[in-house]
Amino acid sequence: MHTNEELKAKNVRAQKMLVWLGVGSIAMFFGAFTSAYMVLQADHFWVLHDLPTMFGVSTIVIAFSSLSMWMATRCIKQGNTAGLKRWLSVTLLLGLAFTATQYKGWEELNEGGKFVVGHINDLTGQYGKDYLILMKGQPMLFHDGHYFRPDDIGYEKPMDDRINGTFNVSSSFLFILSGLHIAHLAGGLIYLIVLLFNAKRGRYSATAHLGVDLGAIYWHFLDILWIYLFLFLTFIR
Amino acid sequence: MADHTEHVHHAHHGKPDFWTHYVFSQDHKMISKQFLVTAMIMGVVGMMMSVFFRLQLGWPGQSFAILETFLGKWAPDGVLDPNMYLALVTIHGTIMVFMVLTGGLSGTFANLLIPLQIGARDMASGFLNMLSFWFFLGSSVIMLASLFVETGPASGGWTIYPPLSALPQAIPGSGLGMTLWLVSMTLFIVSSLLGGINYIVTIINLRTKGMSMDRMPLTTWALFITAILGLLSFPVLLSAALLLVFDRSFGTSFYLSDIFISGQALEHTGGSPILFQHLFWFLGHPEVYIVLLPALGITSEVVSTMSRKPIFGYKAMVGSMLAIAFLSMIVWGHHMFVTGMNPFLGSVFTFTTLLVAIPSAVKVFNYLTTLWKGNIVYSPAMLFAIGLVSTFITGGLTGIILGDSALDINIHDTYFVVGHFHIVMGASAIFGMFSGVYHWFPKMYGRMMNKNLGYAHFWITITSMYGVFFPMHFLGLAGIPRRYYDNTAFPIFDGLQDINEMISLFAILGACAQAIFFFNFIYSIYRGPRASQNPWHSNALEWTTPVNPGHGNWPGAIPTVYRWAYDYSRPDKDVDFIPQNVPPTADEKEIH
Amino acid sequence: MLNLLIVLVVILAVVALASVVRVFELGADLRGHDPSAVTESDNRTQSTILVFAGICYMAYVFYQIFWGPEVLPVAASVHGVKTDFLLNLTWAIILPVFFITHILLIYFGYKYFHRSDRKSDFFAHSTKLEAVWTIVPTIVLSSLIVYGLSTWQEITGPTPEETMVIELYSKQFDWTARYAGDDNRLGPSGYRLIEGGNTLGVDLTDAASNDDKVVRGEFHLPVGKPVLFKFHSRDVIHSAYMPHFRTQMNCVPGMTTQFHFVPTMTTAEMRVETGNPEFDYLLLCNKICGAAHNNMQMNIIVESEADFNAWLAGQKTLAEQLSKPVESEIKPQQAEVLEASTETPNGI
Secondary structure, eight states: OOOHHHHHHHHHHHHHHHHHHHHHHHHHHHHHHHHHHHHHHTSSEEEEEOOOHHHHHHHHHHHHHHHHHHHHHHHHHTTOHHHHHHHHHHHHHHHHHHHHHHHHHHHHHHHTTOOSSOBGGGOOSOBTTTEEEEETTEEOEEETTEEEOTTOTTOOSBOHHHHTTOBOHHHHHHHHHHHHHHHHHHHHHHHHHHHHHHHHTTOOOSSOOHHHHHHHHHHHHHHHHHHHHHHHHHHTO | OOGGGOSOOOSOOOOOOHIIIIISOOOHHHHHHHHHHHHHHHHHHHHHHHHHHHHHHHSTTOOOHHHHHHHGGGSGGGOOOHHHHHHHHHHHHHIIIIIIIIIIHHHHHHHHHHHHHHTOSSOSOHHHHHHHHHHHHHHHHHHHHGGGOTTOSOOSTTTTOTTTTTOTTTOGGGTHHHHHHHHHHHHHHHHHHHHHHHHHHHHHHOOOTTOOGGGSOHHHHHHHHHHHHHHHHHHHHHHHHHHHHIIIIIOOOSSOOSOEETTEEOSOOSOOHHHHHHHHHHHHHHHHHHHHHHHHHHHHHHHHHHTTSOOTTHHHHHHHHHHHHHHHTTOGGGGOTTTTOOHHHHHHHHHHHHHTHHHHHHHHHHHHHHHTTOOBOOOHHHHHHHHHHHHHHHHHHHHHHHTSHHHHHHHTTBHHHHHHHIIIIIIHHHHHHHHHHHHHHHHHHSBOOOHHHHHHHHHHHHHHHHHHHHHHHHHHHTTOBSSOSOSTTOGGGGGGHHHHHHHHHHHHHHHHHHHHHHHHHHHHHHHSOBOOSSTTOOOSGGGGSOSSOOTTSOSSSOOOOOSOTTOBSOTTOSSSBOOTTSOOOTTOOOOO | OHHHHHHHHHHHHHHHHHHHHHHHHHHHHHTTOOTTSOOHHHHHHHHHHHHHHHHHHHHHHHHHHHHGGGSSOSOOBHHHHHHHHHHHHHHHHHHHHHHHHHHHHHHHHHHTBOOTTOOOOOOOOOHHHHHHHHHHHHHHHHHHHHHHHHHHHHHHSOOOTTOEEEEEEEETTEEEEEEOOTTOOOOOBOGGGOBTTBTTOBOTTSTTTTTOEEEESEEEEETTSOEEEEEEESSSOEEEEEGGGTEEEEEOTTSOEEEEEOBOSOHHHHHHHHTOTTOOEEEEEOSOOSTTGGGOEEEEEEEOHHHHHHHHHHSOBHHHHHHSOOOOOSOOOOOOOOOOGGGOSOOO
16 A cells, blocks of 8 residues: 555656656747758748857856756755755846846847848848858858859859848747747746745755755756757757 | 645545536546536537538538528528638637547546546646646637637638638638637647646556556557657647747748738748648647547447457557557658658658558457457447447548558549548547447446437437548549539539538438437436446446545545456456456466 | 527427436336346347448448549549559559458457357457568558559659640639740749739740740640649649649749649540540649639640640730730739749749
8 A cells, every 4th residue: 555655755756747748848849940940941041140149148147047956956955945045046046147148139139130020131240251141051152242142153143132021030030939938938937936935934845845846847948948949049050 | 836736635625615626626537527518519519510511512502591590691691601611611620620539539538537547546736637628618718709700710721721821811711710719729739738748647657556557458558648649749739830820910931931912912931831731730640649549549448348358469559559659740741742842752751651551450450359259248339439440440441542642642632531531530539439428427427328329329420420421532532622612613523412412411410410419418417327336347447436436536545456457258267357456366367 | 480499399309308218217217127238139239230230331332432433534644544543453452451341340240249148258369360460461551652652753753855834823713824935935933023914923024934825714735745834822822733634733832833744635535535525624723722712723625736836826925915004903013023933942
């Protein structure tokens, strides 16, 4: 027969698995977007741009927030509730800082002429340095202020007519991917606040801290998800 | 995630009041009934719609008072409006595929059976389970609400291919109606994910002592695999829908490119309508098996129990379900052979698609062998299970034609497809659902359904079902495209109007037959004879609970399991069946 | 009033049915039976009905087999003959499977209905049997796959030299065909050039465009010559379906799809074949596209090459068509951007 402890352990395992599977379905959700990104990349015109430098900063910030979340779980495992509260607050602040750096990153994108809904001819900066346009996977040629087909080495037939007015789908993706990540992070932030309140009321101890563990799984996932998106957007572009 | 789930469930709660018992219930059995009743109501709506458009197809342009009564301005003088025809086809498909056969089938039976069959007090999280139902209800209500939109409900087909679904200029239903469709589907996806996560976690973690995975009843196995499939594919549909929302409402251009409509060229460029189809069918094909697998699981259980014989090839049954589930993730391209896809890719999808026939064949032969030398008790549930075997064979075989890219060129999107998928996934799944309802009704309501009404229901249903869908193969081979408001524009189809008329008559008959079921269902809830604890003499664990199990399922300790669920007619025993919780005698060997 | 009456009748019918059911159940109770228990006589009756219904079903299917091939006449294209053969071969494999499995299902269902003096055979597993029905379908399907894919490769293979190119433009809710003129070249086109009578958006500044021929209502094909269709759509997805040629391809806005085939029978020959003097080949729309989806058609005339050339020569060139002022409800657009059809990706 099951003792109460066994049942409790079973329940803890079940709750953790619920979060893991939830995280898995979110991963599929983002996986679909990145697959769509790759499908469209091979289609029509595609703008390659470097990620804003602020996105690099936010990567570091979220990595540190993961570290502080780990510290928080370590503290509560040792029964250190003061440490738990301290590290949860640090995580919360780093989460907010991440959001701020993302916002800065979007501003940076907008300055480069990249919008949620924008055209290729909105782009500013220097072709080849700040951005690059692919046509069916090959970089287009740029000469004297005009765009040419990748194989048009003699610069015979400018393609400006077709470039102008074409939507910049890759920048739409940049905003949507980072925006959806922030939306998921918002859920994490709210949960962190709940954890902090509960910690203040002394709900957690060395033996009962499932809530913190669940939050930690989700928070680390958000970190890994962002790093995946960052690497994906840096290397697959 | 929240902390209120941290306490361990106790078997005996205080006396629940009306609200916590019937409305905000976290008891899996009540949630199961809520799913069933909601799905039945949605099923009636979906069925009525099919009758309405069958009236138009059988007797094109003729006036029917009933159409005007129900559809008002959409059927002026009783003649169906073409836009409304497309809307009916769309919403019929959506309701039937998602609300009835996904939400209704998985929601009802996963909730009812998983905890009972594995020996758990409840789902891993009763709260998420309750949320799952409320999202489902919300999604159903919004879908129904979309029927009353001024410009009509979504009418781009249940597959909502853009640009048609993205542009209100192309069809009026792509306005507010489509927006509501997308909202409804988003809620539905959240509901399925919450449910699915719960089912998986419950099966992995909360099995009672002795209930190893290889002793689990096939129903639970099927529901388990279904939940995994849903978890992998529904998020992708959500992504697809979200990108469509962005295109529709925020002016992005993921699916749209180079469009000239209503006298002007649209801004959108740079997207690909084909991208949507890839994302949609990445869900859409597994969805077929999300619908079908629970029905196959229910049938496995019913066929074995009612034949008083172990299911033949238990491990092969599990293996073939896993194989089907795996293959279903890599065959989506067979819906897109004529979209101009790379011919090599087409070859790959043909190959993987036809492979699905192998595990399916294994299942069919295993069912047949289970019947062989059995001792078959003809309960209504058993009849529906046999019906499922028949529809699964019939519909599955025509799939071999459709999956072949060279043949698909000519019959793609014709009535052949309509006939095929209605038989193999529509009829099979609904037969599985009926079978389950007749079989587990005593567990749900503590009473028995009337068997004679059940027999009548089955025979009329299967007759009208084949009457409706079998001739459609030939309409398809004659080249009649699906989703045509009428075929009168083409003299070459005139000779086939008789068949269309016959199909419509059978459709009306089939719809009437469901009234028998509804009467039986409601009558039996209140007046049916009281059920005994184990009316079908089944081995599975759900029949070891009291007739009306309370919250927590078993009043005392949860039974321990010593054997698989299919010890029927063992040659070394005198008894006809040995429930799973009966300990083995000293000299007994576990066989399976 | 009538509706009220109908509702009343339905309610009465339900009440009556409920009473009848109740009486039967009470009667069974009085005789000491459990009214819900499945009796031996139920088993006998239901299994007998199963046999009867099963025979009816198989007869119904059998009847339709003979009715089936009549519905589309013989394929009028080279590849169509091949796919028809493949289709018949597939039927020849699946119909026996259908009949055998159904006969077994019905036979077992009848033979083994429940009798209380019998016990089921405990037969839970047999590796040999399971291996048989895994391996046999695998072999049969493999051969079907190999044959099917070789047919598919032939159909979708490279376009032969000397193929005539015809562009098919679709929009809600009609079709337009465009042939190259005397120069044998089709001018580029793009949706932003659509203006007035130039509904296809042909680039009129290109030298190749002026002698192109644009036809509506019906278009002609030469018999025995390969034709390559290039499909365009300017609004939603359509699908060009020519059932008599066993041909179908989607028309997708933003990309050009293509399909090539060789028509083998002239319209006149097919009229003889079908015995229908009115017969015409058809192009239908087979992808839901809006309210008039069901009436988006174009006739196809297949004729000898000489007749075809004469017909084509008789058509006005695009330049001639557009030279006379065209009344149009379509608002003129800024025609500054060009979408060359040859540059659109994603052909077949």
